[in-house]
Amino acid sequence: MSGLGMYGSAFPSPVPILAMAGGDGVSVAHYLVVGAILFTAGIVCMAVKRNALGVLMGIELVLNGANVNFVAFASPYLRGQGAVALGIDGQVIALFVILLAAAEAAVALAITLNFYNNHATVDVDRADNLKG
Amino acid sequence: MADFLINSVGLPPWLAWTVVAGVAAFLILNVIAGGALVFIWAERKIAARIQDRLGPTRTGGRFGWLQSLADGIKLLAKEDLMPEGADGLLFRLAPYVSFCASFCAFIALPFAFDFVGQRLNVGVFFVVAVLGLEVFGVILAGYASASKWSLFGAMREAAQVVSYEVPLGMCVVVPVMLAGTMDLVTIAEKQAGWATNWYLFHDPFTFVIFWVYVTCAVASVNRAPFDLAEAESELVAGFHTEYSGLRWSFFFMAEYGSMFLVSALAAVLFLGGWNGPVPVAKLLGLSAGTGDTAHYLVRLIGCGNLLLKATLGVLVMMWVRWTLPRLRIDQVMTTCLKYCTPIAAVMFAGAMIWQLFLPGGVVPGVSRPAGEIREGWLEGPGGAAERSVPPAVGGAVAQVRP
Amino acid sequence: MTGCVMLAAVNFHTMLFYLFAILACGFAIGVVLADNVVRMALYLVFSLGATAGLFFLAGAEFIGAMQLMIYVGGTLVLLVFGVMLTAQAPFVSIKTSTGDRVLAGVVAASLLALLLQAALSVDAWRRPGLGEVGPPAATPIGTALVGIRVDDPPGAPAAGVRSGYLLPFEIVSVHLLVVLVGAAYLARAKRRRTARAIEVAASVEPAAEPRLRSTGAGAASALAQGGVR
Structure with missing residues (x-):
C-alpha cells in the first residue's frame, strides 16, 4: 500500500502507458471505427478480387465488421455515460450472423467448387455464360 | 500473487x-x-x-x-532446410502457428482450483475452439512445402479435424450439461468427493461417451491410429516431410502439448479434475478455510492429481499408438461420421433424459445431485425466470478482465 | 487499492484493444492487398482471430469463443480447404488490374469516410466506457435462445417482458439443415459414366482391398516408425 502511495504521488496516473496508448478508456466509437475498416476492406475485397474464393473472403470480412458493431453496442463494459447498451440482444444477433456466415460459406464453397469443376478456373470474370 | x-x-x-x-x-x-x-x-x-x-x-x-x-x-x-519452391513466409510461420494454438489453449486450463492462467466463463468452449486452430499450422505447412506429400497430409488433416470437431463438441457438452456451466473450474469442483462423483461414473451414458471422447480426442490431435496427416507408409512424413531441425521440433512440441491438453481436459471433464479418487484433503481436515499453508497444500495435491491423470492419459495414447494399426482415410471418416457422431448424439440424449428422471446419479446415496442451472439465473423447479444476480457472479467476471 | 487495480485493468484493456484492433485492421487490409489466395486466407484467419480478441475485451466471451470455434476453426478451415482444392499454379495469384485498384481505392476511401462520419457523429458513442462489468452472458444467451429472457439491457430501466429468440433459433436450425443438404447436393461427386472413369474405378478398387486385409503392414510400419522416433 505504501509503495503504491509513493508511485501514486510521483505520477498523477500510476500508469504512464495509458497516456502513451492515446487517451482515456475505449468507447463504442473505437469499436465502430474498427468495424468500419473491416467492412470497407471486405467491400473492396468483394469488388476487386477475381478469385471466387477471394470474393468469399470479402463477404466474411463484411459480416465480421458488422459483428464488431453488434458486440460493441451490446457491451456493458463499453457503455458510456447515459447510454444504453443492447445487452445480450446484440450478442445473440452476432451469434446468428456467425452461424449464417458458416452456412453461407458452405453453400458458396460448394458453388465455387462446382464452377471450378465445370470451367476449370476460379476466375469470376470467366463466369459469363449467360452474357447476351 | x-x-x-x-x-x-x-x-x-x-x-x-x-x-x-x-x-x-x-x-x-x-x-x-x-x-x-x-x-x-x-x-x-x-x-x-x-x-x-x-x-x-x-x-x-x-x-x-x-x-x-x-x-x-x-x-x-541440424541444418534448417527449406525447399526451393516453398513459400518462404508461410513455411517459416507454420510451426509457430501450430505451437501458439496449442500453447494458447493452456490459458484456460485449470491445474487446480486457483492454478489457472485465466479463469473463463466459457472455459471448455475456449479450449476446444483454440485447440481446433492448430490445424492451420498443419495446413500452412502442407501448402507452403511445395511437396505433394505435404499437401496430401494437410488435406487429410483439414478434413479429419473439421469432421472430428462435431462428435468432440457433443462429448464435451455432456459434462457441461451435468454441471450446468462451461467454467472448467466449476465443472471440476462439482466432482469433488469420492470417485463415484466423477462424471465418468455419473450414469451409463457418460461412461460410454467418455470413450467416444477418447477416440475423438486421439483423432483430433492426430495420433495413431488416426495419424493420417503424417502416415509415413504412404506420405513419407505427411505435412512435416520438408521440415527439419528446430521448426520440426516445434511441430513435435505442439503435438505433445495438444496430447497433454486433451488428456487434461478429459481429466477435468470426466475424471474429477484435481479431485483424487479418495478425498484425502477432506479426510485430513485440510480445507480451503484452514489457513494459507493448508490452502496451498491442498492446491498442490490437486495439481499433482491432475498432472498424474493427464500423464496417464498421454501414456494410454502412446500405448494405443504402438498397438493399433493405422486406419485408412475413408475408415477414419467412417469412424467419425457413422460411429462417433451417432453414438455421441444418442448418449447426449440419454444423459439428458437420465438427468431429467434420475438426477441422483448411479448410487443415489453417495453421489450428489448435479445440474441445477448455475449463476442464479433461474430458480425454482419449474424454471421460473427470476432476475437475481448474486454479487458473486459479478466477482467471477471481474477476473476475466485482463 | 481496488480503484488502482481497476485503473491498471483499464490500462491493459486499452493497450490490448489497440493491439487487437491494429492486428484486425492490418490483416484485413492485407487480405485486400495480397494477390496470393493462400496468403489472403492466412491474413483472414489472423484478422478474424484478432476480432475474437476484441470480442473478449468487450466482455462477450461466448461470442469470442464462438467466433474462434465456428468462424476460424470451421468456416475458414473449409475456405482454406476450398483454396487448396483449387490452388493450381495459374489460379493462386490472379492479379487485379491497376484501373480496378484505383477505382476501388476511391470508392473505399469515400465509403470509409462515410462510415467514420456516422460512427463518430453520435456523442453518446464517443464517451469512454464506464468499465461496468456485466454478468456472464452465456446463460442468458442460452435461455434467450429457448425463449426465456432473464436479463435487461445495462443502463436501461427494466423493460418488463421481452421476447426471446425461440423462433429465430428454430428458423436458423432448419436453415442449417437445408444448407447441409444443399451443400452436400451441390458438391456431390458427379457420376459421370465415361469410359475413363469406369476404367479408373476398376483399377483402383481391387487394389485397395488387399491392403486392408494385410495386418502385417501395420506392424512393419510401426517398426519403421520406431527407428524414426
Missing part, C-alpha cells in the same frame, strides 16, 4: 500484472516443453517395450532418460 506484488513488494499495478502474466506464461511453457521431453523419452521406452526391445539405454544412465535432451541438442544443431 498480483495483490502480493502490489501490497508487499510495492510494484505499480501494471508492472505487477505484467510480471504475473509473464510468470504464468513461463510456467505453462515449461509444462509443454518439459512435458515434451519426458513424453518423448516415455514414448521411446513404451514403444520399445511393446516391440520387445529395450529402447534408449545409454544416454544419461541406465534408463536413457537424457535421450530426449540429446535429441533436442541434435535438432538444434
Whole structure:
C-alpha cells in the first residue's frame, strides 16, 4: 500500500502507458471505427478480387465488421455515460450472423467448387455464360 | 500473487500484472516443453517395450532418460532446410502457428482450483475452439512445402479435424450439461468427493461417451491410429516431410502439448479434475478455510492429481499408438461420421433424459445431485425466470478482465 | 487499492484493444492487398482471430469463443480447404488490374469516410466506457435462445417482458439443415459414366482391398516408425 502511495504521488496516473496508448478508456466509437475498416476492406475485397474464393473472403470480412458493431453496442463494459447498451440482444444477433456466415460459406464453397469443376478456373470474370 | 506484488513488494499495478502474466506464461511453457521431453523419452521406452526391445539405454544412465535432451541438442544443431519452391513466409510461420494454438489453449486450463492462467466463463468452449486452430499450422505447412506429400497430409488433416470437431463438441457438452456451466473450474469442483462423483461414473451414458471422447480426442490431435496427416507408409512424413531441425521440433512440441491438453481436459471433464479418487484433503481436515499453508497444500495435491491423470492419459495414447494399426482415410471418416457422431448424439440424449428422471446419479446415496442451472439465473423447479444476480457472479467476471 | 487495480485493468484493456484492433485492421487490409489466395486466407484467419480478441475485451466471451470455434476453426478451415482444392499454379495469384485498384481505392476511401462520419457523429458513442462489468452472458444467451429472457439491457430501466429468440433459433436450425443438404447436393461427386472413369474405378478398387486385409503392414510400419522416433 505504501509503495503504491509513493508511485501514486510521483505520477498523477500510476500508469504512464495509458497516456502513451492515446487517451482515456475505449468507447463504442473505437469499436465502430474498427468495424468500419473491416467492412470497407471486405467491400473492396468483394469488388476487386477475381478469385471466387477471394470474393468469399470479402463477404466474411463484411459480416465480421458488422459483428464488431453488434458486440460493441451490446457491451456493458463499453457503455458510456447515459447510454444504453443492447445487452445480450446484440450478442445473440452476432451469434446468428456467425452461424449464417458458416452456412453461407458452405453453400458458396460448394458453388465455387462446382464452377471450378465445370470451367476449370476460379476466375469470376470467366463466369459469363449467360452474357447476351 | 498480483495483490502480493502490489501490497508487499510495492510494484505499480501494471508492472505487477505484467510480471504475473509473464510468470504464468513461463510456467505453462515449461509444462509443454518439459512435458515434451519426458513424453518423448516415455514414448521411446513404451514403444520399445511393446516391440520387445529395450529402447534408449545409454544416454544419461541406465534408463536413457537424457535421450530426449540429446535429441533436442541434435535438432538444434541440424541444418534448417527449406525447399526451393516453398513459400518462404508461410513455411517459416507454420510451426509457430501450430505451437501458439496449442500453447494458447493452456490459458484456460485449470491445474487446480486457483492454478489457472485465466479463469473463463466459457472455459471448455475456449479450449476446444483454440485447440481446433492448430490445424492451420498443419495446413500452412502442407501448402507452403511445395511437396505433394505435404499437401496430401494437410488435406487429410483439414478434413479429419473439421469432421472430428462435431462428435468432440457433443462429448464435451455432456459434462457441461451435468454441471450446468462451461467454467472448467466449476465443472471440476462439482466432482469433488469420492470417485463415484466423477462424471465418468455419473450414469451409463457418460461412461460410454467418455470413450467416444477418447477416440475423438486421439483423432483430433492426430495420433495413431488416426495419424493420417503424417502416415509415413504412404506420405513419407505427411505435412512435416520438408521440415527439419528446430521448426520440426516445434511441430513435435505442439503435438505433445495438444496430447497433454486433451488428456487434461478429459481429466477435468470426466475424471474429477484435481479431485483424487479418495478425498484425502477432506479426510485430513485440510480445507480451503484452514489457513494459507493448508490452502496451498491442498492446491498442490490437486495439481499433482491432475498432472498424474493427464500423464496417464498421454501414456494410454502412446500405448494405443504402438498397438493399433493405422486406419485408412475413408475408415477414419467412417469412424467419425457413422460411429462417433451417432453414438455421441444418442448418449447426449440419454444423459439428458437420465438427468431429467434420475438426477441422483448411479448410487443415489453417495453421489450428489448435479445440474441445477448455475449463476442464479433461474430458480425454482419449474424454471421460473427470476432476475437475481448474486454479487458473486459479478466477482467471477471481474477476473476475466485482463 | 481496488480503484488502482481497476485503473491498471483499464490500462491493459486499452493497450490490448489497440493491439487487437491494429492486428484486425492490418490483416484485413492485407487480405485486400495480397494477390496470393493462400496468403489472403492466412491474413483472414489472423484478422478474424484478432476480432475474437476484441470480442473478449468487450466482455462477450461466448461470442469470442464462438467466433474462434465456428468462424476460424470451421468456416475458414473449409475456405482454406476450398483454396487448396483449387490452388493450381495459374489460379493462386490472379492479379487485379491497376484501373480496378484505383477505382476501388476511391470508392473505399469515400465509403470509409462515410462510415467514420456516422460512427463518430453520435456523442453518446464517443464517451469512454464506464468499465461496468456485466454478468456472464452465456446463460442468458442460452435461455434467450429457448425463449426465456432473464436479463435487461445495462443502463436501461427494466423493460418488463421481452421476447426471446425461440423462433429465430428454430428458423436458423432448419436453415442449417437445408444448407447441409444443399451443400452436400451441390458438391456431390458427379457420376459421370465415361469410359475413363469406369476404367479408373476398376483399377483402383481391387487394389485397395488387399491392403486392408494385410495386418502385417501395420506392424512393419510401426517398426519403421520406431527407428524414426
